[in-house]
Amino acid sequence: MSAPASGLTRRSVLTAAGTAGLLLATAPTAPAASADRRAGHRAGRVRLRLPRPTGTHRIGTTSLHLIDRSRRDPWTSPAAPRELMISLWYPARNAPDARRAPWLPPAATELYRRDAAASLRTSLDDVDFPVTHARRNAPVEARRRAHPVVLFSPGYGSFRALGTALVEDLASRGYVVVTIDHTHEAEFVEFPGGRIVASRQPAEPTDEDHALALRVRCEDTRFVLDTLTALNAGDHRRPFRGALDLSRVGMFGHSFGGATAAETMARDRRIHAGVDLDGSIFGEVARTGLDRPFLLMASEGHGRDNDESWAEFWSHLRGWRRHLSLRDSGHMAYTDLSPLGRQLIRALPIPAPVVAALTNDIGTIDPARSVSAQRAYLAAFFDLHLRRRDSPLWSGPSPRHPEIEFVP
Known part of the structure; x- marks a missing residue:
């Protein structure tokens, strides 16, 4: 089915139906387990795990509470300055005494x-949510040359932690990755002190609501770039002075976050290369295009032949461009909920009808293979365009990642 004129499809806008809905949208079909087997799984705790990063660098992470006093938040009444939470993931020095950061902070968990x-219609009392591979507030790795920077924006109604498997891997390969929560659009954001700010999006957002969200996301991202400039110059809050190479900045996002990456690139030339993970293009950039490198990565069944926004955007890309498709994948395969959902399905007595209804959203691809392919091509893209390091992955289909199809 073609995309509507607005460029919005289910691939570009995740409904703000709640974090539980996001979790459900990723669980793959699994064979029904026997009652005895399910009872056995309940005997101990279930520990969810993220895939281990593949790079050579240790990882640190820190979160920042930002306030943009130059803007009024469009979703607060009375109007208040725009507040954001971001996380920086970076190559770190050895810090054995620093604790590994949780996937979500306590109140959000x-x-x-x-x-x-x-x-899910089952208890999660015995489930331990993931601990990341990053040490909280570990010192930044010292290098003669500063690290290239990559920004990440999640899907509509989603939250920044859902990209952790991809984000950690880039950080382990020498990038500083900055993840952004878009307050009052994200399903929830936890601020310092355990304050939770919930979504203020309508139950059935209109095209006008989506357009406002995209504009605010672009402004959020540009403000984050300004903040990184201050941090790199020696802002006292965190020791990142001289660690960020802001002449080498990329951006990627899932779903509506992919549209955010494209639209922000059109508005801000500080971003040199972008990636859209399965999100329809929304905004002026579909018509104006870009003169810088851009990668489209699709789930199976989504592409230029059935998404008019991708076809239009592709025709206006004037720089390096590629279109890849991930075989046997669903839209939500590009998030952490693919590996985590599979683990829950295997461990818990989730009703078969609930599991069966989710297959179209996650696809049948093995999560480990899916994450491995995504990591490889994301890193190859940013290595090429931010570090000038070419990769044989761009010469054509790779036997190491047969799940990736090149779309001409």
């Missing part, structure tokens, strides 16, 4: 646990 349990 409990909110996610409650809502996901209701939708």
